[in-house]
Amino acid sequence: MPEYSNLEKVRLEKIEALQAQGINPYPRRVERTHTNLEAIQAFEEIEGDDNAEPILATLVGRVRSMRPMGKITFAHIEDGTSRVQLFFRANDIGIKQVKFFDNKFDLGDFIQASGKMFRTRTGEVTLWVSSYRMLSKAVTPLPAAKDEVVDGEVVQHATLADPETRYRQRYADLAVNADVREVFRVRSKTIRALQDFLDGQGFLEVETPILQPIYGGAAAQPFVTHHNQLEQDLYLRISFELYLKRLLVGGFERVYEIGRDFRNEGVSFKHNPEFTQIEFYMAYADYEDVMDLTEAMLAHVVETIMCERVLTYQGEKINFEIPWKRVELRQGLIDAIGIDITEHPTSESLVEAMDGLEMEFNPNASRGKLIDDLLGHYLEPNFIQPTFLYDYPRDISPLAKTKPSDEKTVERFEFFIGGMEMGNAFTELNDPIDQEERFLEMGRAYDSADDEYHPIDEDYLRAMRYGMPPNGGFGMGVDRLVMLLTDKRTIREVLLFPPLRER
């Protein structure tokens, strides 16, 4: 049994009063002739034409404001398309019906109202109500104090702002904050735009297992679960990579997947334990082809959402015109801190060179890890404009092909926007013998670090031994892209139901 607040008790009493009058506060059937927006537009089209038939409409929506004035009442209702004003007048429907609305309806209730569209003296297109009924009674008041419509824009005066309540009760946040609803419309459009682009390039969208007996394709701690009948532990995937590349072996030349990855790691403004990833794999392509496609894809998405290839993120204008800046990792570090990583082929040598940097680091880390730390600290935050950073150390890239000229470096790029790492791509390793050696090296690296056991995906190696076409692969965090497109500083703002501790 919930403990009802005084405000809720008042509304429960209203429900009882309705039922006592034989009125069902939660009826089954609804009538609706127009959305609110359609009704307003239909009226505006015939307005001024004396011969036109009046627009008769039955509208539905949630009551968002009420202004009772004795024998007339104004109210605003909101549906999925727009707000519209209702006008109740005793002359038309009788004082009882006006008072019934004033007394038995509350902010947040759903109503169905019929009448004629007209424009008030103060200029607002309004439904002149001839009949109305309750569609759903709200027991709990919406956490919005009051809002008004100014020039068609809803202006809120003190609304739900506490982040904890907003995330825990996202339904209330959405109901009350139109800008939050807009974020998730943009999110949906973003995913659609990615699909449209890749479909247009001849890619096939596929779905691969989320529950996997062996996880791989990224460096991350997995979530573990258990299948009762199979009597087997399964992992929630940390990437799609190894399954998608099996599909290249199977004969699909271009595949992509958009879906959820799960990583049992820390949470931050740009990390969530479950997040949406897009990966694609492209046969007969290398990482430079993938760079070209990445630019074109992001330009398409930004243009679709923003209607131009520019967006503003946290006050910075970000330009998605092609081509983007391309920075070689080695040169980027030389320019930033004067260290040439090719002159330091061992971690010992690199550690020596890093002595004196203000950045803290683990001197026992591998050379690749140190380079990764350096770029995360000195390069990433400065890449506000879309930037490719390319040619990475081999030992942190076990699935990428080495450069022909340099065994310690692989054909890999990451790209950055707004100071955030957005994605990762490489010329994919397709040599099964080399791949097995890399896996074994990696296993040793884990042993030596006394870290957890890292399983080798033998089936993936078998697939590669059947022959895998040369290919370029790509992965990107979709949540982070949506952050850019909606100008949100934290990933939680673009997740409908961000994780919170149980209360």
Next chain:
RNA sequence: GGGCCGCUAGCUCAAUUGGCAGAGCAACUGACUCUUAAUCAGUAGGUUACAGGUUCGAUUCCUGUGCGGCUCACCA
């Protein structure tokens, strides 16, 4: 996981040095036939997150717990 900060009415926020816990909106009662943050008059609304401590007296100071925020760490 560490550090810092926060938690007061349904919502947004006040409360002087430790001295009767307040406002706006929402709610309730009444007035009002073109309002739109409607207006006007009145009423009610609190375990100050929770538990303990110091004190004549705690929203305020101290300790612990819970939840959240920021940040650092972790994160091929």
